Amino acid sequence: MQATLLSILGLALLGALHVRGDAAVQADFQEEQFTGKWYSVGLASNSNWFKDKKHLMKMCTTVVSATADGNLEVTTTYPKADRCETKNHLYIKTEQAGRFSYTSPRWGSKHDIRIVETNYDEYALVATQISKNSGTSTMVLLYSRTKELSPARLERFTQFSKEQGLADEDILILPKTGKSSWEER
Secondary structure: OHHHHHHHHHHHHHHHHHHHHOOOOOOOOOHHHHOEEEEEEEEEEOOHHHHHHHHHOOOEEEEEEEOOOOOEEEEEEEEEOOEEEEEEEEEEEOOOOOEEEEEOOOOOOEEEEEEEEEOOOOEEEEEEEEEEOOEEEEEEEEEEOOOOOOHHHHHHHHHHHHHOOOOHHHEEEOOOOOOOHHHHO
């Protein structure tokens, strides 16, 4: 009886993990409409780095550009102490439009990136499964074309993050900073 119950519980957990790793991609994803400047308004993650740095994080800008071969060049600029820091990533397209992969040269982690939901001119939800030797983690980003989003969009971000298995303490609406040079990028 106890073994059967544990087996059922194990299968249910495996099913839940499988669903989280299979976040659907935006139907009929249009790469050219996704390009341009976005503000990172929300971030949710169950990774250790997020838990350690969460209290320091602020809203940042991300510029997405399409490459000639269909990949995405992603440049994020964010405030760090008294200066701006910029990180560049190349998201490699997969067979599925709206789904990309990235491997961190610094950490060796593999990222399965999915543009889950967007209307292109207001907001985008991006889900990422990150795998490395120490395990896997989930990250959800909420992008906005402006620094402000409606309460309904913020609630959708929170709801979607929870659907991905993230807890309330894993979800952060990023605080705005005063106007500074990073916003101009």
